[in-house]
Amino acid sequence: MPDRPALAFALRVLRGQAQVDFLPSALAGLVFTIALCAAGWEYGVYGLCGTALGTATAQLLGVARDRITAGLEGFNSCLVAVGFAAFLGAGHLSTVLLAAGGCVVVTVLTGAVGTLLRPWNLPTLTLPYCLTASAMTIAAPGFTRAWHHDGGLAALARPATGPTALTWTDLWHAFFASVAQIFFMPQWYVGALFLLGIFVADRRLGALACLGSAAGIAASWLLGAPAQQIADGGMGYNAVLVTMALGGVFLAADGWSLAYAVTGAVAATILTSAAAALFAPSGGHTFTWPFVLTTLAFLVAVPAFPRLRKAGAPEPVAAGSATPPAAAA
Missing domain, CATH: 1.10.3430.10 (Ammonium transporter AmtB like domains)
Incomplete structure (x- = not known):
C-alpha cells in the first residue's frame, strides 16, 4: 500500500500531464501517458519525469498548494521534456540532462510569466514552455555535445x-x-x-x-x-x-x-x-x-x-x- 504523500504526488504529476489540454484529471493524465508510450516508451518516460520534476521544483519553491494539486505547475515541464526528447534525440545523456535543466528553468519562467500577466488576469498558458523550447532549438546546434544530427534546423522560408x-x-x-x-x-x-x-x-x-x-x-x-x-x-x-x-x-x-x-x-x-x-x-x-x-x-x-x-x-x-x-x- 503506497504511502499517502507518494500517492498524492503521483496524482499531481498525472494531473500535470492532463493540464496540457486544460484537464485537472489524473485519469486523463494516465491515458496521456499511455498515448506517449504508444509513440515510443521513451516519450512516456520523458513526459512523466519532466512533469514530476517541474511539479517537485514548484513544491520545493513553495508555490501555492492549489496550483500544484491541480497540476498547473507540471504541464509546461511535461512539454519541455517531451520536446527536448523529440528534437535532440531521446537516447542521449545530454538530452536527459538538458531536459532536466529545462524543466527547472520553465518552472521559474512560469512564475515570472504569471507575475507579469496577473494584473491583467491572464493565464500563462504554454508561454513559459515556448520560451524554453525556442531557446533550445535555436541554441542546440551550436553545441556539439547537445546536437547529434547532421546539419542544423535553420533554413530560409520557402513558398509551399x-x-x-x-x-x-x-x-x-x-x-x-x-x-x-x-x-x-x-x-x-x-x-x-x-x-x-x-x-x-x-x-x-x-x-x-x-x-x-x-x-x-x-x-x-x-x-x-x-x-x-x-x-x-x-x-x-x-x-x-x-x-x-x-x-x-x-x-x-x-x-x-x-x-x-x-x-x-x-x-x-x-x-x-x-x-x-x-x-x-x-x-x-x-x-x-x-x-x-x-x-x-x-x-x-x-x-x-x-x-x-x-x-x-x-x-x-x-x-x-x-x-x-x-x-x-
Missing part, C-alpha cells in the same frame, strides 16, 4: 509546394494527428488516444477538440496548405488548443464564445504558417506560439465585447429586468 488535394485517408489522419501534435507526435493512433483521454475527463472539451481539429483542417485546406502538412497534424494542433481554451475553459460557454473560439482557431491556423516562416531562419520551431498569441489576444479583447464574458463572471442583467426600488419595498 506539393499537392493540396486531400484524400479520405489524409482527412481522418489529420483529424487525430492534430491532437497528437500538441505533444510533437504525428501518429494518428496517438492522437486517438489523447482524444480518448480528453473525453474521459470532459466530454465538452473533447467535442471542442474535435471542432478545433476540423476548423484547422478546413482553414488550412481552403488556404491551400500542402496535403502532407495537414495530414501529419502540423497545421491543426494550435487550432485544437485555441478552440478548447476559448470555447470551454476561459470564457463562459455559449454560442457567442463558440463562434469566437472557431474564429480564433482559424486565426491560429494562419499564424502557424506565419510563425514557421518567422522562426525558420534561426532554426526555431512553431511550437504552440500561435495558440499562445491568439488566445491571449482574444482574451484581452473580451471586455470590448459585451456579448462575451469570462468563465465564472455573472451574467449581465437585461435592461428593464431589475426590480424597481419602490416595488421591492
Whole structure:
C-alpha cells in the first residue's frame, strides 16, 4: 500500500500531464501517458519525469498548494521534456540532462510569466514552455555535445509546394494527428488516444477538440496548405488548443464564445504558417506560439465585447429586468 504523500504526488504529476489540454484529471493524465508510450516508451518516460520534476521544483519553491494539486505547475515541464526528447534525440545523456535543466528553468519562467500577466488576469498558458523550447532549438546546434544530427534546423522560408488535394485517408489522419501534435507526435493512433483521454475527463472539451481539429483542417485546406502538412497534424494542433481554451475553459460557454473560439482557431491556423516562416531562419520551431498569441489576444479583447464574458463572471442583467426600488419595498 503506497504511502499517502507518494500517492498524492503521483496524482499531481498525472494531473500535470492532463493540464496540457486544460484537464485537472489524473485519469486523463494516465491515458496521456499511455498515448506517449504508444509513440515510443521513451516519450512516456520523458513526459512523466519532466512533469514530476517541474511539479517537485514548484513544491520545493513553495508555490501555492492549489496550483500544484491541480497540476498547473507540471504541464509546461511535461512539454519541455517531451520536446527536448523529440528534437535532440531521446537516447542521449545530454538530452536527459538538458531536459532536466529545462524543466527547472520553465518552472521559474512560469512564475515570472504569471507575475507579469496577473494584473491583467491572464493565464500563462504554454508561454513559459515556448520560451524554453525556442531557446533550445535555436541554441542546440551550436553545441556539439547537445546536437547529434547532421546539419542544423535553420533554413530560409520557402513558398509551399506539393499537392493540396486531400484524400479520405489524409482527412481522418489529420483529424487525430492534430491532437497528437500538441505533444510533437504525428501518429494518428496517438492522437486517438489523447482524444480518448480528453473525453474521459470532459466530454465538452473533447467535442471542442474535435471542432478545433476540423476548423484547422478546413482553414488550412481552403488556404491551400500542402496535403502532407495537414495530414501529419502540423497545421491543426494550435487550432485544437485555441478552440478548447476559448470555447470551454476561459470564457463562459455559449454560442457567442463558440463562434469566437472557431474564429480564433482559424486565426491560429494562419499564424502557424506565419510563425514557421518567422522562426525558420534561426532554426526555431512553431511550437504552440500561435495558440499562445491568439488566445491571449482574444482574451484581452473580451471586455470590448459585451456579448462575451469570462468563465465564472455573472451574467449581465437585461435592461428593464431589475426590480424597481419602490416595488421591492
